[in-house]
Amino acid sequence: MTDAADLRTRSAELLATYPPATTDRMDFLKARFDAGLAWVHYPQGLGGLGAPRSLQAVVDAELEAADAPDNDPRRIGIGLGMAAPTILKYGTEEQKQRYLRPLWVGEEVWCQLFSEPGAGSDLAALGTRAVREGDEWVVNGQKVWTSSAHLARWAILIARTDPDVPKHRGITYFICDMTDPGVEVRPLRQITGEAEFNEVFLTDVRIPDSRRLGEVGDGWRVAQTTLNNERVAIGGMRLPREGGMIGPVSKTWRERPELRTHDLHQRLLKLWVEAEVARLTGERLRQQLVAGQPGPEGAGMKLAFARLNQEISGLEVELLGEEGLLYEDWTMRRPELVDFTGRDAGYRYLRSKGNSIEGGTTEVLLNIVAERVLGLPSEPRTDKDVAWKDLAR
Numbered sequence: 001m002t003d004a005a006d007l008r009t010r011s012a013e014l015l016a017t018y019p020p021a022t023t024d025r026m027d028f029l030k031a032r033f034d035a036g037l038a039w040v041h042y043p044q045g046l047g048g049l050g051a052p053r054s055l056q057a058v059v060d061a062e063l064e065a066a067d068a069p070d071n072d073p074r075r076i077g078i079g080l081g082m083a084a085p086t087i088l089k090y091g092t093e094e095q096k097q098r099y100l101r102p103l104w105v106g107e108e109v110w111c112q113l114f115s116e117p118g119a120g121s122d123l124a125a126l127g128t129r130a131v132r133e134g135d136e137w138v139v140n141g142q143k144v145w146t147s148s149a150h151l152a153r154w155a156i157l158i159a160r161t162d163p164d165v166p167k168h169r170g171i172t173y174f175i176c177d178m179t180d181p182g183v184e185v186r187p188l189r190q191i192t193g194e195a196e197f198n199e200v201f202l203t204d205v206r207i208p209d210s211r212r213l214g215e216v217g218d219g220w221r222v223a224q225t226t227l228n229n230e231r232v233a234i235g236g237m238r239l240p241r242e243g244g245m246i247g248p249v250s251k252t253w254r255e256r257p258e259l260r261t262h263d264l265h266q267r268l269l270k271l272w273v274e275a276e277v278a279r280l281t282g283e284r285l286r287q288q289l290v291a292g293q294p295g296p297e298g299a300g301m302k303l304a305f306a307r308l309n310q311e312i313s314g315l316e317v318e319l320l321g322e323e324g325l326l327y328e329d330w331t332m333r334r335p336e337l338v339d340f341t342g343r344d345a346g347y348r349y350l351r352s353k354g355n356s357i358e359g360g361t362t363e364v365l366l367n368i369v370a371e372r373v374l375g376l377p378s379e380p381r382t383d384k385d386v387a388w389k390d391l392a393r
Contacts, residue, residue, distance in 0.1 A: 002050070002055070003055075007037070010036070010049075011037060012062070015063070017031070020066055020067055020069060028068065029069065029071055029105040030101070032063070032068075036048050042088065046097075046100050071106045076103070077337075079103040080103070082229050084103055084104070085229045086225045086229070087100060088100070090214045108154055110154050111147060111155045112147070112155065112230075113155045114158055115144050116141065121363060121364050125393075126160060127141060127160060127393075128141025128143065129161075130161050130174065132161070137159075137209065137212070142200070142201050144200075145188070146197060146198045149198035150198055155178055156175065157175070157176040158219045158222075160388065163389040165217070165388065166384060166387060169220070171223070175211040177211075180207075182204050183202060184201040184202075192347055192351050194334070194335055195332060227360065239279050244279075244340070245313055245316075246275040247341060248345070248348070249312055249313075249316040249319060252316065252320065259320065267315055271312050299372075302359055302360060305355060306355035306356040310355060316348065320345055324346065328344045338351070
């Protein structure tokens with residue numbers, strides 16, 4: 001059984017063999033993966049050692065203290081937080097060996113082809129079709145709100161393979177090569193001026209059956225692993241005290257006493273406490289993950305994340321008064337990552353509006369919490385037993 005002492009020894013051996021100061025960054029990351037110190041809870045040979053997930057913090061602390069490079073997790077967050085756990089659970093051994101190492105070291109960026117113009121909140125209503133031709137699937141359709149599609153080599157994709165069964169069935173999960181013919185990525189300019197999202201058009205894209213995850217028609221169940229991990233990745237990020245949105249407004253409050261009012265003080269105190277409660281709840285959720293896969297509790301964390309970001313950024317704009325109405329740069333950009341706390345207060349205010357949509361809309365997540373956490377009765381679903389092709393559209 002691998003324990004903390006063993007992981008410290010393995011980390012020291014890695015640092016001695018590949019000194020961070022003199023080793024190429026990518027070479028170090030590959031060596032770390034091969035040593036089983038990437039995801040210690042993953043199996044041996046796949047970046048891990050089969051150790052308890054809680055021991056990852058031991059490795060991270062040892063390598064951080066030695067100023068070792070990380071894999072820039074914000075840039076490859078979709079791969080790390082969503083694609084990897086899904087591949088680990090449902091992928092073949094060949095798929096795991098092919099995709100996990102370049103994913104973790106950051107050689108290959110991933111994106112998520114789930115939402116569609118007519119299937120956002122009701123994702124199971126998706127209409128992108130995949131038709132089998134021999135050992136390949138021919139895919140046609142459109143996806144939207146795709147973060148990092150302009151940077152990605154691979155995508156996790158769900159498509160309809162059987163229109164004659166109810167919508168939650170007849171969906172299959174694939175890995176799509178974003179460089180294949182027929183994949184077109186177009187930028188979606190947002191209210192912030194940036195285009196971090198994209199719409200993706202798929203025209204006669206051919207995907208080998210060897211890049212299917214899970215069984216044919218079982219894609220909705222596979223997608224639940226992705227979605228549960230996505231909500232934890234968004235809402236359960238590890239933050240220090242006053243990390244995230246509460247940090248900039250607290251800093252402004254301390255440094256600009258002339259802006260303070262009694263009402264703003266009371267609101268700031270309330271939000272500061274709520275942000276701290278959310279942070280500590282996220283720590284507890286990560287401890288629960290040690291025992292298994294994320295459950296519906298991640299939906300609650302994601303709900304809190306969106307609400308707090310919007311309320312805190314609104315308070316910051318009010319605190320700054322006329323300055324809060326300024327916006328530093330409306331240049332059209334396609335960023336490599338999203339910095340929720342970057343730039344100015346105006347950016348934070350506008351960007352936070354998307355927090356209640358991305359990663360599951362607030363309305364859908366409220367249903368998940370009500371039904372799967374609180375055990376309340378489900379909402380009536382008249383389309384539950386109706387074939388997808390017969391649904392009104």
